[in-house]
Amino acid sequence: MTAGNTARSRVGRRSLGPRVAWGLGWTLLALLTLALGAVLWLRATSGAQVSGALTLPGLRGPVTVTRDRWGVPHIRAQASDEDALFALGFVHWQDRAWQMEFQRRVAQGRLSEVLGAAALEQDRFLRTWGFQRAALSALPALAPRTRRLVSAYTAGVNAAMARGQVAPEFRVLGFTPARWTDVDSLSWSKLMAYDLGGNMDEEVLGSRIVKRLGAAGLGAVMTPYPAGAPTILSADELGRERPLPAPTSTPTTVRPAPSRPTAALPDSALRGLQAHLDAARSLGLERVPGKGSNDWVIAGSRTASGRPILADDPHLALTSPMLWYLADLQGPGLRAIGASIPGLPGIVIGRNDRVAWGVTNVNPDVQDLYIEPPGAPLVQRTETIRVKGAPDVQLTVQESAHGPIVSGAGAADVGPRVALKWTALQGGDTTMDAFLDINYAQNWGQFTQALSRYVAPSQNFVYADVDGNTGYYAPGRVPIRRGWDGALPVPGDGSREWAGFIPFAQLPHTLNPPDGLVVTANNKVVPDSSPLSLGNERNWAEPYRAQRITELLEARPRGLSVADVRRVQLDTTSLVWRDFREVMLATRPDGEASRAALERLRGWDGNQTVDSVPSTLFEAWLMTLQTLAQDELGTPSAMNSLSVLNQLRGEGALCRNRGAGVTSCADQLSSSLRRAVDDLGTRLGSDPAGWTYGRLHRVASTHRAFGKVPALAWLFNHSAPTPGGTNTVNVARPEVGTFRQTHGASYRQIVDLSDPDASLYVGSLGQGGNPLGSHVADQQRLWVAGDYLPMSTKPADWGRSTVLTLRPGR
Template identity: 70%
Template sequence: MRRRSVWRRLGRGLALLAALVGLALAGAAWWLRASSSPQLTGTVTLSGLQGPVTVTRDAWGVPHIRASTDEDAVYALGFVHWQDRAWQMDFQRRVAQGRLAEVLGEAALPQDRFLRTWGFQRAALSGLPALSARSRQLIRAYTAGVNAGMGQGKVALEFRILGYTPEPWQDVDSLSWSKLMAYDLGGNQDEEVLGAQVVKRLGQDALNAVTAPYPAGAPTVLSADEVGRERPTPPLARPSSGTEQAALPDATLAALRTHLQAARALGLERVPGKGSNNWVIAGRRTSSGKPILADDPHLALTSPMLWYLADLRGKDLKAIGASIPGLPSIVIGRNERVAWGVTNVNPDVQDLYVEPAGARLTQRTEVIKVKGQADVHLTVRESVHGPIVSDVGAGEVGPRVALKWTALQPGDTTLDAFLGLNYAQNWTEFKRALERYVAPSQNFVYADVDGNTGYYAPGRIPIRQGWDGSLPVPGDGRHEWRGYIPHDRLPHTFNPPDGLVVSANNQVVPGAYPYTLGNPRNWAEPYRAQRITQLLTARPGGLTLADVQRVQLDTVSLVWADFRPVLLETSPGSDLARQALTRLRAWDGQEQVDRVEASLFEAWLMQLHGLAADELGNDTRLNSLSVLNQLRGGGELCAVQGEGSCAALLTRSLDAALGDLQERLGPDLDSWTYGRLHRVASNHRAFGKVQALAWLFNHSAPTPGGTNTVNVARPEPGTFAQTHGPSYRQVIDLSDMNRSVYVGSLGQDGHPLGRHASDQQSLWIAGSYLPMSTDPADWGQTRALALRPR
């Protein structure tokens, strides 16, 4: 009895202690939230406003801004961006400026060296004077709104942890992040580095083996008929497919790869399957008789999420959709008459030049401040082509390699284009806005309330003659750009005869097009485009909003359909392999969280994607098409360290995949459901890997989808986490704009304890949406904040 009473008292004591700890944590959480959370109701008096503005946040924290002038509407957007995403905005501009080490310490020096060498901030500064008067005026209003939000005294949690105060916002800061987006989505510097490695190690003929060309007969965004209708006259001679490659020593290649490693550390990397889907359906194919437009950009999934949903209404500016904190516009969405969506074109807009000895260079010194340490002085050199990118942080290493890139050229007016889209009322105004577009080139789909549909791929795309841009070339003047493809000759169509435009980062134009957008290895594999087209054309008419949503959420793997005959011929090396093959033989290719077969296939595919790792480095990943070509044709890459065959490789890779799954999920194959293996990882940029803080800032949950499914969710090598995917979804119904829907990958609130920090994630995973409506009846429970001029 005495012992029992001791344990009972101890239990009561532990319960009391747990309760006290819980109360302390709850109190700390309440204090952190209260001291950091912005004012969302009542009235705030602010300098810089012309008239009263109302900001009504709906049940999901989406602000519906109502102002009497466009400047005030954009001012309010800047104000709420800073209220909800202050840290994200400051971090993004620090990335562009190369000022991460200043607040994060020495560990961020490689990133700062990369960012300063490439000169993202310098490029942003050169673009500001080139913008139209209207854009500069709206940027000034946005800047004033951001600084008004900053002046409210609420401090984001990240600033408290790192112990610094953000500087006032400047107009150029609204251009800075767009340069990083251009890097994330446009260019092939990394492909040139890989190509140079392939040629050096395996020979010129191995290029197509490592990066397979786009398959003949696979879907292109525009058909031959559409290209023919828009063909310029006279056509320009197409460049030859050959390239006089400038050979690079291993030390130079290694130096160039430091850029890729620095970019990856920032979450800026070109990964297979990263891209987007969009499509527009003409009214004759829909049940309403009016177009439906869908878009889901595939980008890094972060905490907070990249996008910020917003509804703006001023005098003429009336747009709703996805904005990016730091930018004064709706980037993807609709106004009252026009809807648009984007996917990445991925043309070749970057070239590496090996400068000859004696080439004239300029140089400058960049001073990098490092938290807790002395300043670091970085010498940056430039040639006529651009920055020397072969000596980042290490001095000169072998030949001097310069980067030429459209996004670093002066006079970038891309923000003019996005603001113009917010105002466009018809196809003519839409096209006129896109004339100002520079980078990164995007596939824009279009629809309007009058029933028109269209497509345009704007941007500065270099013209090369006599070389294809796929490998580094001598910088001796023989491989210079011959200008850019004229805007009116870029790929586009209006009211296409078949009533359907589908883009999924696949090849844009067939061979009839008179210019070259990139080499045949530039494009994403055709699987997503094939599946979207298959689903949308299965019903020749009567498509509804719900039908289109189902297409966005489709998880059938056409990669599996292609691989199935080859993989099922594998000779099992164990009883476990026999069981796995039996299960896969009956699988329908659905990559859902409850399917064991999805785990088996993705784990096996991950092993196969490393086919060239021994020859080219452990971080080299082939795409699925390249692997399949090797397996079908008995390719030389099947050999491991000079031994074996494709048949032997299949047996070994299956065994390796099963061994990996056993280590991760235990011995019972029947319990290897995909949701146990595959989870979204929306991690914080600064604290995502800090163990003491990651639990607070990161968000994870099981997710469906896989490599090149329409609902793309490629597992990350080594972890199986989903780190990239549909960062935002929208489906817009032009028969009734307020029936349109959208959803983000996480939530509106950048504060980790905020009520809207992650409330969209479960909807996003389940395939649900929010109302993309300007009607207050659709907003649910609301909170209103009145902004008044001082």
């Protein structure tokens, strides 16, 4: 799921959402009261019923919920699959009530009701974009079976809610959540689509670059995907098997020409657009390097067992509680185990008895900014935002034919109206059909039929089955643009309109590729020789992870095992260092500390372990170099590694900073190394021998409400030293300014199709959401160490367990 690979503006970054709590505006007395009463409140609400029996209305027959030693529920429904989804909703609310409530409040733009005025900017952004309205429009489009399963899930959530269990966060914030609705199970998927799709931020940054540096500056700051770097599919693999009939629509055969700015955006419009991006970032919804995923599938011709192996590890924000919830679902027709998301019915990533699947983000360009001409017809509505402890706020939202106006806060704003067109805000979204149908798929035909219902966010699906087939598909609505590529804002005068969507049968896919290997790491999907275009060339992640995975797997072309795949998934060797090594080591040291740092780097093999000093030096230096464009753009921006390397190798103009006395790339290397070493000395002391990576580089699983409240953060947040770095396979990019790992492999799975119950999976933290619960963080130790849980449906593999029986009743 996606790693953005271009420069990202950091202007006005706020800390609401994952870092919301410091801005709640509570008084010191309130904080002291919370600190003194927190443990008492938490003790009173820390235990969900996990054993015994309950009689619940809405069930057709009995259901057993067996929680294994890690708190993973193994759900067995006898009468119907709806009962299995009912039980999933029940345990989701038992273990993750706050996460579910927070997620739906984000989608609805109703954070201010419980968090106060500090959440107003976030609510304005959320209401303007209309995530909840989009979810409401999607519900009627779903298939009958999906509607039944969603409704059963909703009933299960409400059954758990009716038991009176109160999450600690509800007590602290002083509110009672409303009943769950079917649309609540769709709304978070819209936020995931935002998190993983589109390119509005690239368009905003691109506009800034063009304004400051001209059109030529785009290639310098936002380097296109390099020629010759690995693509997911080769030309001979693309469309190798077509499980569906050939489309009747006009094929997409022409790559669009690169966009050129057709109308300048004034600073007022850029500020308005940036405000929306900042609000999204404060909620943890941001595209940062290292936020993406790896997945791959290996055919039996390459494995020791003669059957496929499939691996996946989605790289997302590492929160407390973790995003994912491991689960095993069985009903009369349903057999699925893997990773679910509380609030959503079904298994998102995992396997059933015959089929396994994994996902990473494709990141096609599915968003466009339109500069509406004066007098363009607009529809207007008023949203009322309720604010805790303050009067209601009225928000005027405008929409054009393209979508919501996102360049300002209301009708009174002056300047050009900039509208957002985005596939995820359009009607008829049947993505929930796709995910639930995948849970049932028994073969490639059924799998791809399910994917034909997929809308957003577009994902790289890898596939394997027990019969030995392997495959790949990139479903989703991808706009067809004729004569422009969507990289920059365009006029809304009708000259740059979408010509429909790429037909499903023409989207990138393959079945049983000849080389027996498909690797995806958010890299470019199809080669330049293909006429198919999924967006502009700056959308893709840097190729380092894809290169390293392929390199390791192809080093052993036969006899690969689950243990081999596990080593690849956990690899922390930096190909970025391999690329930078020569130019960095040629640096003229500016002082003794810089000279000593270069000597330490000279013998380094690039393996980013927690006890490595060179890892610390390299990441600190790279972090400094990534600010090359700040003086030119006038805003804090981080260039990606390839853009920096191109400047250093080619004596690029961005190396120069005359205000700082830097007149060449050689000067920049010397200056940036000195600044990085000085910074590390301030952080870690004067002795470089003690600058081990793990002292600074720690995973930060942060609570979305209390992560910055001093009285409570210690209880809700979780941290540990972690290996890996910028663009390693086990991705763990240090956060600018803090060196914390805030994004990474939020979930890992390795599925062995020769023995599915011997498969492996693990989450980044734990099943529970209550900070006093036994399963709140018991997977983190395994996750850091590179260990896994058995992805097994066999009771013998579950260890010590508890059994809760749910019985139908009135």
